[in-house]
Amino acid sequence: MKRSIKTKKALMLSLFSIILSIIMLAGSTFAWFTDTATSGKNKIVAGNLDVELYHSNGKAERAKITDTTELFDVDIWEPGVVAYENFEVLNAGELALKYKFTMAIGDFNTVAETTKSLKDVLKVSIIEDGSFNGSREDIASLPFDKTLADFEKEGILNIKNDSDKFAIVIYWQPTDTDDDYNLNNGKTSSDSLPLYIDLGINLVATQNAFEADSFGSDYDDTTEYKEVSTAQDFLNNIYYANSEQGVRLTSDIAVPWSIPQSTKGLSVIDLNGHTLSTSVATTTLIEQNNSMVIKNGNLVLQSSNISGATLSVESGGSLTLENVEFTTEQGAGIYPRGDAAKVNIVNSTIDTKGLAISTNAGSTENYNVQINVINSTISSKQTGAASAILVNIPCKLNIESSNINGYLHGVIVRGGTAVIKNSTITNKTSKDENELEHYFDSRDWGQGNAVNLGALVIGNKHSTNYQYPSDVTLINTKIVAATLDDEAITFPTVYMYGNTGEGLGATLTYDSKSTVGDIVRGNEHVTVNAIE
Structure with a gap:
């Protein structure tokens, strides 16, 4: 069927996919719980996890995204055009989850007799923990170093009503090759329509190892723990731990510094019924975009004054x-x-x-x-x-x-x-x-x-x-x-x-x-x- 220009805008979000998957671990048995519903142009797959996605932009106030929500709505793409959405991913359920947010490239046309398409020129920037208002001045300060294909964002929402807020900005950044995509310069497209691209957004959520429920905190914990018994062991093992690794105390430990952390961004510390303390007055600083999880024991810290955190x-x-x-x-x-x-x-x-x-x-x-x-x-x-x-x-x-x-x-x-x-x-x-x-x-x-x-x-x-x-x-x-x-x-x-x-x-x-x-x-x- 021939596409109509009216229904095929130059960039229209015609595929929106939220994929929610949950893996429940019981011994060595994995069980998947999903329920699939198809309605309208968007496919929503929902399992035992309950995650909601909201958006806002220059035309719409904060609204929950449904199967008919149009995002990044642009009539005609040309050099210098910007589209943006402010998103909020919300954990609306009782289970801890981790998610991956990506852009999915659907159908698109090309410049006739070439492979050139909008996916070559549209670049993506993300504003973490913030929003965007369409300001041209702000555009100049954003790093557009991601393509539609390689953009992704990951996050962890451990608690009900926990949420992540971020903005996605898509920009045709003008370059000296833009004329290669100018259909008004004697060129046509592969289907005689203006250049278009169908974009989808995939939100994939899986259950996170962190869990506060009747099974205890460790029943679904897949973290690989290194056992530590001294302050130096603690430092050596947590410092290089990746997102799948953590440390587990086998005795009480007093560190002569702030609490050591992984350089990889996530620090998981299982106190294992023991006490972790600092022997000096100090503040443990969890740095920008890093995470620390401490569980199952006693934590004794001190500051030099009553108001010091x-x-x-x-x-x-x-x-x-x-x-x-x-x-x-x-x-x-x-x-x-x-x-x-x-x-x-x-x-x-x-x-x-x-x-x-x-x-x-x-x-x-x-x-x-x-x-x-x-x-x-x-x-x-x-x-x-x-x-x-x-x-x-x-x-x-x-x-x-x-x-x-x-x-x-x-x-x-x-x-x-x-x-x-x-x-x-x-x-x-x-x-x-x-x-x-x-x-x-x-x-x-x-x-x-x-x-x-x-x-x-x-x-x-x-x-x-x-x-x-x-x-x-x-x-x-x-x-x-x-x-x-x-x-x-x-x-x-x-x-x-x-x-x-x-x-x-x-x-x-x-x-x-x-x-x-x-x-x-x-x-x-x-x-x-x-x-x-």
Whole structure:
């Protein structure tokens, strides 16, 4: 059948394929679970994994991709033309997954009597952990060093609602050979139509070795472990470990440095019931786009001061603690400070002197952090200083089936979105902090956790800093505030104060199974929704 120009745009995404495959390991037996449905122009193959893909561009706001979604929509390709999509890959299920995202080349025509086609001239660039808005100025700074055929992106999404965001930009970068593709210069195509190419996007997801479930963390772990018993063994074996290798402790180890990491990007450390500690005050830095997984034992770290973080995650990096008891002898806990840094705390306990988990609003490059706390207990008990969890940037905080205990505050959401399910949030303030209850009545909040007392604090009270909305949803969650029995003083369970700018207020939504107690609304820029 002859193609019509109307239905065959120069670059139209007419094949979109999401392939989700899961391998369940039971002894030496592999079982595949898939369910295939074909509809419209796109084929979707879905198994026990549940992954969703969203996109946005200059014409469309964030939308879930379906079998009829058109992407990279360009009428006519010519030198200098750009098409882009901002993608979000979301783990919507309970199983940990790893994925590979590639472009698939379908049907295309060529310049008559040659092999020249659009796949020769269209180049791809990816913006990791970010988005693109079509800016011509930004085009000049992007590296277009990938062809359609060799572009690929891989990622790991260990926790439900974990996501990766990235932009794909396709560009016909002008060169001195462009005239070879000019059909208005006496040339024709192999089928007398304008040059076109059918592109598909393949999202292939398989189950990741990391798993927090009733089978334990190792039932599907295919990592090859090297056993280590000394600090030097640890360093030698983890340093060159690839993505399929890790280390397993056979005794307690104290390292005289920060925690050693692989130079290959992924560090997997099985504590094997032992204790890993640092003998010096230091911060372990998980560098940009690197990942660290620590599981099955005790982690004891220290810093030189109460506010110094002992674990820090840079842009695009990730940290997972699973079945770990993590304590600090001096200092704070985990500091995801880079753009789109991720922290996953699963079946673990964190007990710190300073802030247990905290973001930093010092730069916009610290935004878009994602924090997941699942089946865990997070405590920060330093008198007069500690809050358990503080987020003060546009980010995502997900807490499920956990206990969060702070001294001044349990959870502070000074920016971003938080969803808290089946959990308990408490603070334990003493009479020494009684004066803090009204300290900020006539003044702006300070930096970080210098805010009104409360088990849960939502919003912001500052005229210039932290100017973004705060949104918290509680599902079957209990908020418990400190009570001073000897002075008959009960602090607020929830304190809210909203920024005054349009769309920058504070919002709390809670269901009928949640217990929120005394909600203090500091100003009129606060919204409280009670739902069934």
